[in-house]
Amino acid sequence: MQIGCSAPTSGPLTDADSIARIATEAEALGFAYVTVSDHIVIPSDIDSRYPYSDSGEFPSGTQTDRHEQLMTGMFIAAVTSQLRIVTSVMVVPHRPAMLTAKLVATLDVLSKGRLTLGIGAGWMAEEFAAIGTPPFAERGAVTDEYMMACKELWTSESPEFDGRYTKFADVVFRPKPVQKPHPPIWIGGESGPALRRTARYGDAWYPIGTNPQHPVNTLTRYKAAIARLRKLTEDAGRDPATIGLAYRVSAPPGTVAKDTIDGERRLFTGGADDYAGDIRALGDLGVTAMDFGLLAPTLGGTLDAMRRFRDDVIAKL
Numbered sequence: 001m002q003i004g005c006s007a008p009t010s011g012p013l014t015d016a017d018s019i020a021r022i023a024t025e026a027e028a029l030g031f032a033y034v035t036v037s038d039h040i041v042i043p044s045d046i047d048s049r050y051p052y053s054d055s056g057e058f059p060s061g062t063q064t065d066r067h068e069q070l071m072t073g074m075f076i077a078a079v080t081s082q083l084r085i086v087t088s089v090m091v092v093p094h095r096p097a098m099l100t101a102k103l104v105a106t107l108d109v110l111s112k113g114r115l116t117l118g119i120g121a122g123w124m125a126e127e128f129a130a131i132g133t134p135p136f137a138e139r140g141a142v143t144d145e146y147m148m149a150c151k152e153l154w155t156s157e158s159p160e161f162d163g164r165y166t167k168f169a170d171v172v173f174r175p176k177p178v179q180k181p182h183p184p185i186w187i188g189g190e191s192g193p194a195l196r197r198t199a200r201y202g203d204a205w206y207p208i209g210t211n212p213q214h215p216v217n218t219l220t221r222y223k224a225a226i227a228r229l230r231k232l233t234e235d236a237g238r239d240p241a242t243i244g245l246a247y248r249v250s251a252p253p254g255t256v257a258k259d260t261i262d263g264e265r266r267l268f269t270g271g272a273d274d275y276a277g278d279i280r281a282l283g284d285l286g287v288t289a290m291d292f293g294l295l296a297p298t299l300g301g302t303l304d305a306m307r308r309f310r311d312d313v314i315a316k317l
Helices: 016-029 069-079 097-110 125-131 136-155 192-201 219-235 272-284 299-312
Strands: 002-006 033-036 084-087 115-120 185-188 204-206 244-249 287-292
Touching (some): 016 033, 033 069, 069 097, 097 115, 097 136, 185 244, 192 204, 192 219, 244 272, 272 287
Parallel strands (some): 084 115, 115 185, 244 287
């Protein structure tokens, strides 16, 4: 089981020294990877519903510093030597396909193959409008086409693509990513489209368990979602055994009291022992990577949370 934690791209810990300290401490403590999130700009007024809270309110607020995701990942790669960087997740329609392919290839090459590309279609219509992306309503189709275009650029010596949203030919795209055929693609999201996207071209499924509309927050619900993914993968003509399972948890131990859903304990509630048990249970289902939100308001609090998680949870596995 690979265990990861978050690195800050927004909020009070986005100065260079704090990001570097968190990343190097994560590497020293034995975390396999850090995650970096993706927002380019936050509009002042947001009507779009945030998928991962019961209230639908965006928890980070609008008035805070934010760094670009892939640039932050490059900075982390420069101050570490083995730690992997996972985009959690990159909103694919935010950047043109050619630019995305180049940024990803550059990061993979300069990190010596330490990038995992977590992707999603996005949820904030106002951010799409501010950036000037293709229409928000078409974000699923844009995501799929952009990723197919990226794969063409990453793998073909004479890349050509003729799509609805992007077209290119007669271009030289070098260097290619270090990882072959390209960095692993983890598909974020819990909905039907996310599962179908994973089945078609994902290397792993990467949900958050706490989406109120599509919860995978008990073992029974998660098993059912895995079964659905396997059926979709077979229907897509792929071997389900080739699709990995990763899982993201937003809150550290002790944040949410233990409770039950239909008589079954909700995953990742309670304390350190409960978390360790849940990690083992998901590992038994085939999950090979999990990451946890351990960021605190201060650098000291964050480092303490990371050390406690190592000592109180990882040590029990």
